[in-house]
Amino acid sequence: MIEVIIADDHTLMREGLRRILEDARDFEIVGEGWDGASTLALVRSRDAKVLVLDLSMPGRSGVDLIKQIKEEKPALRLLVLTMHAEQQYAVRAFKAGASGYLTKESASTELVGAVRKVATGGVYISMRMAEHFAQSLNEPADALPHQRLSDREFEVFRRIAAGQTISEIAQSLCVSAKTVSTYKIRILDKMQLPHEAALVRYALNHKLLDDEDNP
Secondary structure, three states: OEEEEEEOOOHHHHHHHHHHHHHHOOEEEEEEEOOHHHHHHHHHHOOOOEEEEEOOOOOOOHHHHHHHHHHHOOOOEEEEEEOOOOHHHHHHHHHHOOOEEEEHHHHHHHHHHHHHHHHOOOOEEOHHHHHHHHHHOOOOOOOOHHHHOOHHHHHHHHHHHOOOOHHHHHHHHOOOHHHHHHHHHHHHHHHOOOOHHHHHHHHHHOOOOOHHHOO
16 A cells, blocks of 8 residues: 645645545555645654655745655655646756656646656656656747746745735744745845736736636
């Protein structure tokens, strides 16, 4: 049996993922997380082979969470499950330590194969994401503005674009409001954007937000 932890902030999504895996009969769901804190607690307390991880949950999430999990549990295989089909998210997730990247729209048909692949030491990427990677090969070599951001800057950028306040971001990332404000200034400078409204428009134009995050 392949022991699996499922982490997603939507109950229906967790139930659907559990049903798909349990129907395959060679998986055992050993825990379900709904935010960064509960997921970390499960990772620390349960023996699992694979963590199916939503990239955008309340509290600590995304690349920052992947890095911490891999530092604490380097043998745990991470399959990222997300709404984000933009290749920049996948690149950052793999660099942080993920072993697979699957869009939620592909989960019903690809989840079982993806979990099996990463559990046996392989790397998995969904067909849709592979197409995005292939298309990116024809793009100009110069990086897009958001690709110049560090992982933490990118996370702050995404949260600002989703409508979170400075204090909300600070609480989620466990840093001071002053630190978040500094990140915001740095982000606007790196991306050469004049103000926060332009940052939001950029995120929408480049499809960098989940539908549920759109302000």
